[in-house]
Amino acid sequence: MRAVLVFVGILRLAAAEPGSCSADGCQDLAAKKPRGRGGAFIQAKVHKAKVLHHAEPDVKVVSYNLYWWHVKKHDDWAGIQQRLKEQWPFDLIGFQECEDVASMVAKSGMQGMDFYQGPNKPDYNPAPIAWRKGLFQVLGHPGFEEIGSDIWGIRILTYVRLQLLQSKRTVLFANTHGPLGDCEEDQGKAWVKALEGKRQRGDAVFLTGDFNCREETPAMRLLTGYLANGIKDVIDHVLTDTTVRAHEGGRVEGYPSDHPLVWGSFFL
Numbered sequence: 001m002r003a004v005l006v007f008v009g010i011l012r013l014a015a016a017e018p019g020s021c022s023a024d025g026c027q028d029l030a031a032k033k034p035r036g037r038g039g040a041f042i043q044a045k046v047h048k049a050k051v052l053h054h055a056e057p058d059v060k061v062v063s064y065n066l067y068w069w070h071v072k073k074h075d076d077w078a079g080i081q082q083r084l085k086e087q088w089p090f091d092l093i094g095f096q097e098c099e100d101v102a103s104m105v106a107k108s109g110m111q112g113m114d115f116y117q118g119p120n121k122p123d124y125n126p127a128p129i130a131w132r133k134g135l136f137q138v139l140g141h142p143g144f145e146e147i148g149s150d151i152w153g154i155r156i157l158t159y160v161r162l163q164l165l166q167s168k169r170t171v172l173f174a175n176t177h178g179p180l181g182d183c184e185e186d187q188g189k190a191w192v193k194a195l196e197g198k199r200q201r202g203d204a205v206f207l208t209g210d211f212n213c214r215e216e217t218p219a220m221r222l223l224t225g226y227l228a229n230g231i232k233d234v235i236d237h238v239l240t241d242t243t244v245r246a247h248e249g250g251r252v253e254g255y256p257s258d259h260p261l262v263w264g265s266f267f268l
Contacts, residue, residue: 060264062087062208076256080104094174094176094209095129095175097177101116101129118158121153122153124154142159144157144159157176161173161198172200174195174206179212195226206239210259211223214234240264
C-alpha cells in the first residue's frame with residue numbers, strides 16, 4: 001500500500017554524454033499499443049495522485065540518468081539529491097552516469113538501501129544499482145556484463161538477484177546505459193543475452209536504463225519483445241516481463257539532469 005504522488009514534468013530527450021543531445025526529442029508521447037506478446041506498457045506521462053490498495057507486494061522501481069559530468073562541473077549536487085528525495089521511498093533504482101553511488105545513497109536520504117557500483121570511469125560507463133534491504137535478501141553477488149561500446153568507453157549491464165523477504169518471490173534486477181549510435185538488432189540481442197545468462201527459473205525481471213535508442217528501433221523492438229511490460233519514456237525506461245503487472249508509473253522533471261526521472265510501481 002503506497003500513496004503515489006506524480007509531479008508534472010516537461011518531456012525532453014537527452015543523451016548520456018557531452019555532444020549527444022538531440023534537438024528533435026521534444027515531442028508529445030501518444031499512447032501506443034504494447035510490443036511483444038501479452039505486453040502492457042504504460043507510456044510515461046503525468047498521472048493524478050492516487051492511493052493504491054492491493055494485497056500483492058507493491059514494488060516501486062526508478063531509473064535516473066544523473067548527467068554526472070555536467071552536474072559536477074556546475075556543483076549542482078543539491079539539485080540531483082532533491083529530485084531523489086522527492087521520489088523517496090522507492091525499492092529499486094538504476095542510475096546512469098553515476099560515478100559514486102555510495103555518495104548518492106548517503107546524501108539523498110535513501111536510508112536502508114544497499115548498492116553496487118560496478119566498473120567505473122575511465123574505461124567503463126558506470127550504471128550502478130541500489131535496492132532496499134528491508135524488502136529484499138540478496139541471492140549470490142551483484143555483477144556486470146559488457147553489452148557494447150562507443151567513443152565514451154565500454155557499456156555494461158549491472159545486475160543483482162534478489163528475493164522478497166515476505167513472499168519469497170525472486171527478482172533479477174538489472175540496469176544499463178546503452179551505447180550511442182547503435183540501435184540495431186544485435187544490440188537488443190546483447191541485452192537479452194546478458195539477462196538470460198543471469199536469470200533463473202521463476203525470476204521476475206526488472207531492467208532500468210537510458211538505452212539511447214527509441215522504442216521503434218530494431219534493438220528496442222527485440223528487447224521489448226522479451227520484456228513486454230513496463231514504463232517507457234523516449235529512451236529512458238523501466239522494463240519488466242509479463243509475470244509482473246505495472247499498475248502506475250510516469251516521469252518527473254529530472255533537472256539539473258538532462259533526463260527525466262522515470263518510475264513505475266508493480267505488483268509482484
